[in-house]
Amino acid sequence: MDLSTNYMGFKLKSPIIAGSSGMTNSIAEIVKLAKNGVGAIVLKSIFEEQILLEANSLRPEYLTHTEANDYINQYTRHHSLDDYLKLIETAQKEVDVPVIASINCATSVEWVSFAKTIEDAGADAxxxxxxxxxxxxxxxxxxxxxxxxxxxxEVKERVSIPIAVKMSPYFSGLANMIFNLSIRGIKALVLFNRFYSPDVDLKKLDVHPTNVFSSPKENGLPLRWIGMMAGEARCDLAAATGIHDGETVIKNILVGAHAVQVASVLYKKGPEYIRTMINDIENWMANNKVDTLEGIIGKLSQKNIDNPVVYERSQFMKYYSDYKETL
Ligand SMILES: Cc1cc2nc3c(=O)[nH]c(=O)nc-3n(C[C@H](O)[C@H](O)[C@H](O)COP(=O)(O)O)c2cc1C
Structure with missing residues (x-):
């Protein structure tokens, strides 16, 4: 059974990538993830604020709230850039899968030079x-x-390692934006970033963040957009958010993903659970006489199915108007 897939120019031995999270900030966990069969590892992100703060060029407009200021200062004291570079170097030595560094950013200011330092530290991507x-x-x-x-x-001008962009779904012309990003020389787009939601505590009467971990239902959003953009985007697509089992991995591959990223499920079930997901993928492949995972990428994308409208607006008309059909 061949579970390999091409992603960002790398041949990954499995399509499950450990997405960026606190877990991929620890060499011990990274080693476990690799042993249990992930195809690649995205390290915990470094924030552009950390880079700017260490370079003394964090401008006041970043610090709109005192609380944010305090938090960034404190975070930076505990997470130095040197530590991050050591994480890249050590991960590179300890595992035999691609190590993808990650920068969380919102501007294209001075921090971009640090991308080269990350490349020099040995990140594969x-x-x-x-x-x-x-x-x-x-x-x-x-x-x-x-x-x-x-x-x-700006980043492309400074590095020659492959670049992926993890993007938000909040664009009015999302298909156009996905396409426009895909033609800018990046190797992959990760659909999508996940924003934690605020919730209201009715007892304390305050607002607090909730749902740090995703639920499987949230996979509908990336699944739809990968299904619609497969064959349109000019780079690889990876699905992220709500992937909690092997079956969902297969679904995302069928609609067009070259790989998937997982984070919440690793927190909930541990790195060993990757093994179970891989077993489930292999069982499905055996039952469906599929020898290679690559052979089924995009088989059920909008371009390749008989009823492409299933991805689109008319479905809302159908299911929202007929009470019995909705049930
Ligand atoms: C505790 C935690 C920490 C995370 N930290 C990062 C991060 O530093 N950088 C990043 O790009 N994504 C980060 N993420 C987001 C995940 O990489 C992923 O995109 C998101 O959780 C959706 O995938 P999931 O449904 O498998 O959790 C984090 C997620 C969790 C749960």
Whole structure:
């Protein structure tokens, strides 16, 4: 059974990538993840604020709230750039799967030079987690799109390792944006970034973050957009969010993903659970007489199915209007 897949120019032995999280900040966990069969590892992100703070060029506009200021200062004291470079070097020595460094960013200012330092430390690839919540009413959509393009251009000028972009779903012209990102020389797009939601505590009457971990239901969003953009995007697509079992891995591959990223399920079930997911994929392949996973990428993408409207608007008309059909 061949579970290998090509992603970002690497031949991965399995399509399950350990997504960036606190777990991939620990060499012990990284080693366990590799032993249990992940195809690649995305290290915990370094934040552009950390890079700027160490270089003394964090501008006041970053620090809109005192609490944010305190948090960034404290975080940076405990997570130095040197530590991050050591993490890359050690991970590279300890595991035989691609090690993808990650930068969480929202601007294309001075921090971009650090991408080269990451390359020099030995990262096989770099994932840019461009994390912009379009919450400023004065900021037009095209301005946010330009930030993405500027970041990619600036980083690409400085490194030669392959680059992936983990993007947000919050674009009014999402298909257009996915396509436009895919033609900018990046090797992969990760659909999508996940933003934690706020919730209201009715007893304390305050607002707090909730759902740090995803639920399997959340996979519908990346599944839809990968299904619609497979064959349109000019780079590899990876699915992220809500992938908690082997069956969901197969679903995302069938609609067009070259690989998937997982984080929440690793926290809930441990790195050993990768083994179970791989077994489930192999069982499905055996039962369905599929020898190679690569052979089924995109088989059920919008382009390749008989009823492509299933991905689109008319389905809402169908299921929202007929009460019995909805049940
Ligand atoms: C505790 C935790 C920490 C995370 N840290 C990062 C991070 O540093 N950088 C990043 O790009 N994504 C980070 N993520 C997001 C995951 O990589 C992933 O995109 C998201 O959790 C959705 O995947 P999942 O449904 O498998 O959890 C984090 C997720 C969790 C749960």
């Amino acid at each position: 770099l994932e840019l987690n461009i994390f912009i919540l379009p919450a400023d009413r004065r900021q037009k959509g095209e301005h946010i799109e330009k930030i993405y393009f500027d970041i990619i251009r």
